[in-house]
Amino acid sequence: MTSILSVRIMLFLRLFYEFFKTGLFAVGxxxxxxxxxxxxxxxxxxxxxxDVDNMIAVGESTPGPIGxxxxxxxxxxxxxxxGGLPFAILxxxxxxLGLVTPSVIVILIIASFLKSFRNNRYVESAFYGxxxxxxxxxxxxxxxxxxxxxxxxxxxxxxFSMAFFNxxxxxxxxxxxxxxxxxKQTKKLHPIIFIGASAVxxxxxxx
Amino acid sequence: xxxxxxLFLTFAKVGVMTFGGGYxxxxxxxxEVVDNKGWATEEExxxxxxxxxxxxxxxxxxxxxxxxxxxxxxxxxxxxxLGVVFPSLIIISLLAGVITAFxxxxxxxxxxxxxxxxxxxxxxxxxxxxxxxxxxxAPTAVLFAVVALCAYFTSLSPVxxxxxxxxxxxxxxxxxxxxx
Numbered sequence: 001m002t003s004i005l006s007v008r009i010m011l012f013l014r015l016f017y018e019f020f021k022t023g024l025f026a027v028g029x030x031x032x033x034x035x036x037x038x039x040x041x042x043x044x045x046x047x048x049x050x051d052v053d054n055m056i057a058v059g060e061s062t063p064g065p066i067g068x069x070x071x072x073x074x075x076x077x078x079x080x081x082x083g084g085l086p087f088a089i090l091x092x093x094x095x096x097l098g099l100v101t102p103s104v105i106v107i108l109i110i111a112s113f114l115k116s117f118r119n120n121r122y123v124e125s126a127f128y129g130x131x132x133x134x135x136x137x138x139x140x141x142x143x144x145x146x147x148x149x150x151x152x153x154x155x156x157x158x159x160f161s162m163a164f165f166n167x168x169x170x171x172x173x174x175x176x177x178x179x180x181x182x183x184k185q186t187k188k189l190h191p192i193i194f195i196g197a198s199a200v201x202x203x204x205x206x207x
Numbered sequence: 208x209x210x211x212x213x214l215f216l217t218f219a220k221v222g223v224m225t226f227g228g229g230y231x232x233x234x235x236x237x238x239e240v241v242d243n244k245g246w247a248t249e250e251e252x253x254x255x256x257x258x259x260x261x262x263x264x265x266x267x268x269x270x271x272x273x274x275x276x277x278x279x280x281x282x283x284x285x286x287x288x289l290g291v292v293f294p295s296l297i298i299i300s301l302l303a304g305v306i307t308a309f310x311x312x313x314x315x316x317x318x319x320x321x322x323x324x325x326x327x328x329x330x331x332x333x334x335x336x337x338x339x340x341x342x343x344x345a346p347t348a349v350l351f352a353v354v355a356l357c358a359y360f361t362s363l364s365p366v367x368x369x370x371x372x373x374x375x376x377x378x379x380x381x382x383x384x385x386x387x
Contacts, residue, residue, distance in 0.1 A: 021366065023263060023264045023265075024263050024264070025263060025365060025366045025369045025370075026263060026264065026365075027261065027262070027263050027369065028260065028261075028337070029260065029265060029266040030265055030266075031330070031333050031337075033265075034330070035358060035365045036365050039362070039364055039365055042362055050323075053323045053326055054306075054319050054322070054323065056326045056329070056330070057319070057322040057323065057325065057326050058299070058302060058303075058306070059299075060226075060326075060329060061226075062226075062295075062298050062299060062302060063222065063223045063224065063225060063226055063294055063295070063298060064222050064223070064225060064267075064291075064292070064294050064295030064298065064299070065222070065225060065232070065265045065266070065267035065268065065291070065292075065295070066265075067264075067265035067267075067268075068265055068267070068268065068291075068292050068295045069295050069299050072292075072295050072296055072299040072300065072303075073299050073302075073303050076299065076300055076303040076304075077303065077307070080303070080307060085304070088300070088303070088304070089300055092296055092299065092300050092303070093296065096292050096295070096296055099264070099265065099268075100264065100265070100268045100288055100292060102263055102264060103262070103263065103264030103265065103268045103269050103272060103288070104268070104272050104284060104285060104288050106262050106263060106264070106269075107258075107259075107262065107269050107272040107273055107276065107284065108272065108276055108281055108284055110258065110262065111272075111273060111276045111277070111284075117258070121380075121381070122377055122381075124380075125376045125377045125379070125380030125381055126373040126374075126376045126377050127261050127373075127376065128347070128376040128379065128380055129347075129350060129372040129373055129374070129375040129376020129377070129379065130261075130369065130372050130373050130376060131261075131337075131340065131341035131347070132341045132342050132347040132348070132350040132351040132354070132372070133350055133351070133354045133368050133369060133371075133372030133375075134337075134341070134369070134372075135334060135337040135338055135341045135342065135351055135355075136350065136351045136352070136353070136354030136355035136358060136368070137354060137355070137358050137365050137368060137369075138330065138333065138334055138337065139334045139351070139355040140354075140355045140356075140358035140359040141330065141358075142327070142330035142331055142333075142334050143355075143359055144359065145323070145326060145327050145330055146327045146331070149323045149324055149326075149327055150324065150327060169320075169324045172321065172324045172325075173324050173327055173328055176324070176325055176328040177328050177331070177332075180328060180329075180332055181332065190226065191325075191329055192226060194325050194328070194329075195322055195325050195326075195329075197325075198321040198322050198324055198325035199318040199319075199321050199322050200318075200321070201321045202317045202318045202319065202320045202321020202322060202324075203314050203317045203318050203321070205317075205321070206317050207317050207320030207321050207324070
Protein backbone atom coordinates (compact mmCIF):
# COMPACT_ATOMS: atom_id res chain seq x y z
CA MET A 1 0.00 0.00 0.00
CA THR A 2 2.71 2.43 0.97
CA SER A 3 4.63 1.54 -2.17
CA ILE A 4 1.66 2.48 -4.38
CA LEU A 5 1.44 5.75 -2.47
CA SER A 6 5.12 6.53 -2.91
CA VAL A 7 4.97 5.62 -6.61
CA ARG A 8 2.08 8.05 -7.01
CA ILE A 9 3.85 10.80 -5.08
CA MET A 10 6.88 10.28 -7.31
CA LEU A 11 4.69 10.47 -10.44
CA PHE A 12 3.18 13.80 -9.45
CA LEU A 13 6.54 15.20 -8.38
CA ARG A 14 7.93 14.23 -11.77
CA LEU A 15 4.91 15.75 -13.50
CA PHE A 16 5.60 19.01 -11.67
CA TYR A 17 9.31 18.82 -12.52
CA GLU A 18 8.71 18.14 -16.23
CA PHE A 19 6.35 21.12 -16.51
CA PHE A 20 8.62 23.29 -14.42
CA LYS A 21 11.37 22.54 -16.97
CA THR A 22 8.97 23.38 -19.83
CA GLY A 23 7.99 26.66 -18.17
CA LEU A 24 11.60 27.56 -17.59
CA PHE A 25 12.96 26.83 -21.06
CA ALA A 26 10.02 27.45 -23.41
CA VAL A 27 10.71 30.98 -24.63
CA GLY A 28 8.18 32.85 -26.75
CA UNK A 29 4.76 31.81 -25.52
CA UNK A 30 2.32 28.93 -25.90
CA UNK A 31 3.52 27.42 -29.20
CA UNK A 32 7.05 27.18 -27.76
CA UNK A 33 5.83 24.55 -25.27
CA UNK A 34 4.94 22.10 -28.09
CA UNK A 35 8.48 20.75 -28.64
CA UNK A 36 8.77 20.13 -24.90
CA UNK A 37 5.45 18.27 -24.88
CA UNK A 38 6.60 15.99 -27.73
CA UNK A 39 9.82 15.33 -25.89
CA UNK A 40 7.81 14.52 -22.75
CA UNK A 41 5.52 12.17 -24.71
CA UNK A 42 8.57 10.27 -26.03
CA UNK A 43 10.38 10.06 -22.70
CA UNK A 44 7.63 9.46 -20.16
CA UNK A 45 4.90 7.59 -22.05
CA UNK A 46 2.31 9.54 -20.04
CA UNK A 47 0.53 10.48 -23.24
CA UNK A 48 1.10 10.07 -26.97
CA UNK A 49 2.21 12.51 -29.65
CA UNK A 50 -1.32 12.25 -31.00
CA ASP A 51 -2.62 13.45 -27.61
CA VAL A 52 -0.38 16.49 -28.03
CA ASP A 53 -1.80 17.20 -31.50
CA ASN A 54 -5.37 16.96 -30.18
CA MET A 55 -4.39 19.14 -27.26
CA ILE A 56 -3.13 21.92 -29.52
CA ALA A 57 -6.61 22.08 -31.06
CA VAL A 58 -8.32 21.98 -27.67
CA GLY A 59 -5.95 24.64 -26.34
CA GLU A 60 -6.63 26.92 -29.30
CA SER A 61 -10.39 26.58 -29.16
CA THR A 62 -11.02 27.10 -25.45
CA PRO A 63 -10.65 30.24 -23.34
CA GLY A 64 -7.34 30.80 -21.62
CA PRO A 65 -3.70 31.01 -22.69
CA ILE A 66 -2.89 28.08 -25.01
CA GLY A 67 0.24 27.04 -23.09
CA UNK A 68 -1.70 26.80 -19.84
CA UNK A 69 -4.54 24.92 -21.53
CA UNK A 70 -2.14 22.34 -22.95
CA UNK A 71 -0.44 21.81 -19.57
CA UNK A 72 -3.81 21.35 -17.87
CA UNK A 73 -4.93 18.87 -20.53
CA UNK A 74 -1.76 16.78 -20.35
CA UNK A 75 -1.82 16.80 -16.56
CA UNK A 76 -5.43 15.65 -16.63
CA UNK A 77 -4.71 12.77 -19.05
CA UNK A 78 -1.65 11.69 -17.06
CA UNK A 79 -3.59 11.71 -13.79
CA UNK A 80 -6.59 9.96 -15.38
CA UNK A 81 -4.34 7.14 -16.61
CA UNK A 82 -3.14 6.71 -13.03
CA GLY A 83 -6.69 6.20 -11.82
CA GLY A 84 -9.93 8.12 -11.72
CA LEU A 85 -11.19 11.65 -11.54
CA PRO A 86 -9.44 12.83 -8.33
CA PHE A 87 -6.04 11.93 -9.82
CA ALA A 88 -6.98 13.55 -13.12
CA ILE A 89 -7.79 16.83 -11.39
CA LEU A 90 -4.69 16.62 -9.21
CA UNK A 91 -2.65 16.02 -12.37
CA UNK A 92 -4.20 19.05 -14.07
CA UNK A 93 -3.40 21.27 -11.08
CA UNK A 94 0.14 19.95 -10.62
CA UNK A 95 1.06 20.32 -14.31
CA UNK A 96 -0.38 23.84 -14.50
CA LEU A 97 1.38 25.01 -11.33
CA GLY A 98 4.60 23.42 -12.58
CA LEU A 99 4.34 25.38 -15.82
CA VAL A 100 3.71 28.77 -14.21
CA THR A 101 6.08 28.54 -11.23
CA PRO A 102 9.29 29.39 -13.15
CA SER A 103 7.52 32.30 -14.89
CA VAL A 104 6.44 33.74 -11.57
CA ILE A 105 9.92 33.41 -10.06
CA VAL A 106 11.68 34.85 -13.12
CA ILE A 107 9.25 37.77 -13.47
CA LEU A 108 9.39 38.63 -9.77
CA ILE A 109 13.18 38.79 -10.03
CA ILE A 110 13.14 40.84 -13.25
CA ALA A 111 10.48 43.22 -11.92
CA SER A 112 12.95 44.45 -9.32
CA PHE A 113 15.40 45.64 -11.95
CA LEU A 114 13.13 46.11 -14.94
CA LYS A 115 14.90 48.88 -16.82
CA SER A 116 18.38 47.44 -16.57
CA PHE A 117 17.10 44.04 -17.73
CA ARG A 118 15.68 45.36 -20.99
CA ASN A 119 18.81 47.30 -21.83
CA ASN A 120 21.34 44.74 -20.71
CA ARG A 121 23.71 43.90 -23.53
CA TYR A 122 24.03 40.22 -22.61
CA VAL A 123 20.30 39.68 -22.20
CA GLU A 124 19.72 41.33 -25.55
CA SER A 125 22.36 39.24 -27.32
CA ALA A 126 21.12 36.01 -25.70
CA PHE A 127 17.69 36.70 -27.17
CA TYR A 128 19.24 37.37 -30.56
CA GLY A 129 20.18 33.66 -30.50
CA UNK A 130 17.14 32.40 -28.61
CA UNK A 131 14.45 33.71 -30.93
CA UNK A 132 15.51 31.85 -34.10
CA UNK A 133 16.23 28.72 -32.03
CA UNK A 134 12.76 28.82 -30.50
CA UNK A 135 11.29 29.21 -33.99
CA UNK A 136 13.44 26.27 -35.14
CA UNK A 137 12.09 24.07 -32.34
CA UNK A 138 8.51 24.95 -33.22
CA UNK A 139 9.23 24.32 -36.92
CA UNK A 140 10.57 20.85 -36.10
CA UNK A 141 7.45 20.14 -34.04
CA UNK A 142 5.30 21.43 -36.91
CA UNK A 143 7.10 19.15 -39.35
CA UNK A 144 6.39 16.09 -37.23
CA UNK A 145 2.72 17.09 -36.88
CA UNK A 146 2.54 17.34 -40.67
CA UNK A 147 4.34 14.05 -41.26
CA UNK A 148 2.17 12.12 -38.82
CA UNK A 149 -1.15 13.59 -39.98
CA UNK A 150 -0.81 14.05 -43.74
CA UNK A 151 1.15 10.89 -44.55
CA UNK A 152 0.96 7.24 -43.56
CA UNK A 153 4.57 6.48 -42.66
CA UNK A 154 3.67 2.88 -41.77
CA UNK A 155 2.91 2.12 -45.46
CA UNK A 156 6.59 2.67 -46.29
CA UNK A 157 7.36 -0.71 -44.70
CA UNK A 158 5.97 -2.30 -47.89
CA UNK A 159 7.76 0.14 -50.14
CA PHE A 160 6.71 3.51 -51.45
CA SER A 161 3.23 3.68 -53.00
CA MET A 162 0.38 6.13 -53.40
CA ALA A 163 -1.04 4.77 -50.13
CA PHE A 164 1.68 6.84 -48.43
CA PHE A 165 -0.33 10.00 -48.98
CA ASN A 166 -3.33 10.90 -46.83
CA UNK A 167 -5.14 12.53 -49.75
CA UNK A 168 -8.15 13.74 -47.77
CA UNK A 169 -5.82 15.37 -45.25
CA UNK A 170 -3.58 16.94 -47.87
CA UNK A 171 -6.51 18.47 -49.75
CA UNK A 172 -8.05 19.80 -46.52
CA UNK A 173 -4.67 21.22 -45.46
CA UNK A 174 -4.24 22.95 -48.83
CA UNK A 175 -7.72 24.49 -48.61
CA UNK A 176 -7.07 25.65 -45.03
CA UNK A 177 -3.72 27.15 -46.00
CA UNK A 178 -5.35 29.16 -48.79
CA UNK A 179 -8.19 30.29 -46.53
CA UNK A 180 -5.86 31.38 -43.73
CA UNK A 181 -3.29 33.12 -45.94
CA UNK A 182 -4.72 34.13 -49.30
CA UNK A 183 -8.44 34.84 -49.04
CA LYS A 184 -9.05 38.33 -47.69
CA GLN A 185 -12.51 37.52 -46.32
CA THR A 186 -11.38 34.53 -44.26
CA LYS A 187 -7.76 35.06 -43.26
CA LYS A 188 -8.55 37.23 -40.24
CA LEU A 189 -11.08 34.75 -38.82
CA HIS A 190 -10.37 33.20 -35.44
CA PRO A 191 -8.69 29.75 -35.56
CA ILE A 192 -11.62 28.21 -33.69
CA ILE A 193 -13.71 28.60 -36.86
CA PHE A 194 -11.21 26.63 -38.93
CA ILE A 195 -10.91 24.01 -36.19
CA GLY A 196 -14.70 23.62 -36.05
CA ALA A 197 -14.99 23.41 -39.83
CA SER A 198 -12.18 20.82 -39.96
CA ALA A 199 -13.98 18.71 -37.36
CA VAL A 200 -17.10 18.71 -39.56
CA UNK A 201 -15.05 17.80 -42.65
CA UNK A 202 -13.35 15.05 -40.63
CA UNK A 203 -16.70 13.54 -39.68
CA UNK A 204 -18.19 13.83 -43.18
CA UNK A 205 -15.15 12.32 -44.92
CA UNK A 206 -14.40 9.79 -42.17
CA UNK A 207 -10.84 10.96 -41.61
CA UNK B 208 -13.17 44.62 -2.55
CA UNK B 209 -9.74 44.03 -1.05
CA UNK B 210 -6.88 43.89 -3.47
CA UNK B 211 -6.01 40.16 -3.52
CA UNK B 212 -9.45 38.83 -4.51
CA UNK B 213 -9.75 41.76 -6.88
CA LEU B 214 -6.49 40.78 -8.62
CA PHE B 215 -7.57 37.14 -8.74
CA LEU B 216 -11.03 37.87 -10.15
CA THR B 217 -9.89 40.47 -12.66
CA PHE B 218 -7.28 38.13 -14.11
CA ALA B 219 -9.70 35.21 -14.04
CA LYS B 220 -11.94 37.40 -16.21
CA VAL B 221 -9.03 38.09 -18.55
CA GLY B 222 -8.35 34.33 -18.68
CA VAL B 223 -11.96 33.54 -19.61
CA MET B 224 -12.04 36.14 -22.35
CA THR B 225 -8.74 35.20 -23.98
CA PHE B 226 -8.89 32.67 -26.78
CA GLY B 227 -5.54 31.29 -27.90
CA GLY B 228 -3.45 33.41 -25.56
CA GLY B 229 -0.56 35.72 -26.39
CA TYR B 230 -1.55 38.59 -28.63
CA UNK B 231 -5.27 37.86 -28.36
CA UNK B 232 -4.95 38.88 -24.73
CA UNK B 233 -3.61 42.39 -25.30
CA UNK B 234 -6.86 44.25 -26.10
CA UNK B 235 -8.59 42.56 -23.16
CA UNK B 236 -5.78 43.54 -20.79
CA UNK B 237 -5.98 47.09 -22.08
CA UNK B 238 -9.66 47.28 -21.26
CA GLU B 239 -9.63 45.52 -17.89
CA VAL B 240 -6.30 46.54 -16.41
CA VAL B 241 -5.60 49.96 -17.96
CA ASP B 242 -9.07 51.43 -18.58
CA ASN B 243 -11.22 49.81 -15.87
CA LYS B 244 -8.80 49.33 -12.98
CA GLY B 245 -6.05 51.80 -13.73
CA TRP B 246 -3.46 49.29 -12.43
CA ALA B 247 -0.95 50.10 -15.17
CA THR B 248 -0.52 52.64 -17.94
CA GLU B 249 -0.66 51.73 -21.61
CA GLU B 250 3.14 52.11 -21.84
CA GLU B 251 3.76 49.89 -18.81
CA UNK B 252 1.49 47.24 -20.28
CA UNK B 253 3.44 47.29 -23.57
CA UNK B 254 6.70 47.00 -21.63
CA UNK B 255 5.42 44.04 -19.61
CA UNK B 256 4.15 42.41 -22.75
CA UNK B 257 7.48 42.84 -24.53
CA UNK B 258 9.40 41.39 -21.61
CA UNK B 259 6.79 38.65 -21.19
CA UNK B 260 7.50 37.57 -24.74
CA UNK B 261 11.21 37.18 -24.25
CA UNK B 262 11.24 35.64 -20.79
CA UNK B 263 10.52 31.95 -20.34
CA UNK B 264 6.98 30.73 -20.02
CA UNK B 265 3.52 31.63 -21.20
CA UNK B 266 3.19 35.33 -22.14
CA UNK B 267 -0.22 35.73 -20.49
CA UNK B 268 1.13 34.40 -17.20
CA UNK B 269 4.23 36.59 -17.34
CA UNK B 270 2.16 39.72 -17.94
CA UNK B 271 -0.25 38.84 -15.12
CA UNK B 272 2.64 38.30 -12.69
CA UNK B 273 4.11 41.69 -13.63
CA UNK B 274 0.91 43.62 -13.03
CA UNK B 275 0.08 41.77 -9.81
CA UNK B 276 3.61 42.37 -8.55
CA UNK B 277 3.37 46.05 -9.34
CA UNK B 278 0.10 46.35 -7.42
CA UNK B 279 0.92 44.33 -4.33
CA UNK B 280 4.36 42.72 -4.40
CA UNK B 281 5.02 38.99 -4.46
CA UNK B 282 1.61 37.95 -3.13
CA UNK B 283 -0.04 40.22 -5.67
CA UNK B 284 1.94 38.55 -8.47
CA UNK B 285 0.91 35.11 -7.25
CA UNK B 286 -2.80 36.05 -6.95
CA UNK B 287 -2.90 37.51 -10.47
CA UNK B 288 -1.18 34.40 -11.88
CA LEU B 289 -3.52 31.99 -10.12
CA GLY B 290 -6.42 34.08 -11.42
CA VAL B 291 -5.29 33.89 -15.05
CA VAL B 292 -4.87 30.09 -14.98
CA PHE B 293 -7.99 29.30 -12.93
CA PRO B 294 -10.55 29.32 -15.80
CA SER B 295 -8.28 27.04 -17.87
CA LEU B 296 -8.12 24.54 -15.04
CA ILE B 297 -11.89 24.34 -14.75
CA ILE B 298 -12.77 24.43 -18.45
CA ILE B 299 -10.04 22.07 -19.66
CA SER B 300 -10.65 19.55 -16.87
CA LEU B 301 -14.34 19.41 -17.80
CA LEU B 302 -13.52 19.16 -21.48
CA ALA B 303 -10.79 16.55 -21.05
CA GLY B 304 -13.26 14.46 -19.06
CA VAL B 305 -15.84 14.69 -21.85
CA ILE B 306 -13.29 13.92 -24.58
CA THR B 307 -11.95 10.91 -22.68
CA ALA B 308 -15.48 9.62 -22.14
CA PHE B 309 -16.40 9.88 -25.84
CA UNK B 310 -13.06 9.03 -27.42
CA UNK B 311 -14.19 5.50 -28.34
CA UNK B 312 -16.88 6.83 -30.69
CA UNK B 313 -15.93 6.67 -34.35
CA UNK B 314 -17.25 10.12 -35.25
CA UNK B 315 -15.29 11.75 -32.43
CA UNK B 316 -12.12 10.20 -33.82
CA UNK B 317 -13.00 11.35 -37.33
CA UNK B 318 -13.58 14.87 -36.00
CA UNK B 319 -10.14 14.89 -34.37
CA UNK B 320 -8.66 13.47 -37.59
CA UNK B 321 -9.92 16.59 -39.35
CA UNK B 322 -8.89 18.86 -36.48
CA UNK B 323 -5.30 17.59 -36.51
CA UNK B 324 -5.01 18.56 -40.17
CA UNK B 325 -6.08 22.06 -39.15
CA UNK B 326 -3.44 22.03 -36.40
CA UNK B 327 -0.79 21.40 -39.08
CA UNK B 328 -1.77 24.63 -40.80
CA UNK B 329 -2.06 26.60 -37.55
CA UNK B 330 1.49 25.66 -36.58
CA UNK B 331 2.76 26.31 -40.10
CA UNK B 332 1.23 29.80 -40.02
CA UNK B 333 2.67 30.46 -36.56
CA UNK B 334 6.15 29.43 -37.74
CA UNK B 335 5.97 31.69 -40.79
CA UNK B 336 4.95 34.62 -38.59
CA UNK B 337 7.72 33.91 -36.06
CA UNK B 338 10.31 33.52 -38.83
CA UNK B 339 9.75 37.10 -39.93
CA UNK B 340 10.55 38.38 -36.45
CA UNK B 341 13.34 36.03 -35.41
CA UNK B 342 15.36 35.38 -38.58
CA UNK B 343 16.77 38.81 -39.34
CA UNK B 344 20.20 38.06 -40.82
CA ALA B 345 22.51 35.22 -41.89
CA PRO B 346 23.60 34.02 -38.40
CA THR B 347 20.00 33.81 -37.17
CA ALA B 348 19.01 31.97 -40.37
CA VAL B 349 21.77 29.42 -39.74
CA LEU B 350 20.73 29.05 -36.09
CA PHE B 351 17.13 28.49 -37.14
CA ALA B 352 18.05 25.84 -39.72
CA VAL B 353 20.49 23.98 -37.47
CA VAL B 354 18.08 23.87 -34.53
CA ALA B 355 15.11 22.85 -36.71
CA LEU B 356 17.05 19.99 -38.33
CA CYS B 357 18.72 18.76 -35.13
CA ALA B 358 15.44 18.91 -33.20
CA TYR B 359 13.65 16.99 -35.94
CA PHE B 360 16.22 14.25 -36.43
CA THR B 361 17.41 13.72 -32.85
CA SER B 362 15.50 13.19 -29.63
CA LEU B 363 17.64 15.62 -27.60
CA SER B 364 15.75 17.65 -25.05
CA PRO B 365 14.82 21.14 -26.33
CA VAL B 366 16.51 22.47 -23.18
CA UNK B 367 19.95 21.93 -24.76
CA UNK B 368 19.02 23.84 -27.90
CA UNK B 369 17.74 26.75 -25.85
CA UNK B 370 20.89 26.92 -23.73
CA UNK B 371 23.20 26.55 -26.75
CA UNK B 372 21.32 29.20 -28.72
CA UNK B 373 21.49 31.71 -25.87
CA UNK B 374 25.25 31.09 -25.62
CA UNK B 375 25.59 31.41 -29.41
CA UNK B 376 23.72 34.70 -29.33
CA UNK B 377 26.00 36.12 -26.65
CA UNK B 378 29.14 34.95 -28.46
CA UNK B 379 28.02 36.18 -31.90
CA UNK B 380 27.05 39.61 -30.60
CA UNK B 381 30.02 40.18 -28.33
CA UNK B 382 32.99 38.59 -30.07
CA UNK B 383 33.22 41.16 -32.84
CA UNK B 384 31.52 39.04 -35.50
CA UNK B 385 30.26 41.51 -38.05
CA UNK B 386 26.55 41.55 -38.71
CA UNK B 387 25.82 40.34 -42.22
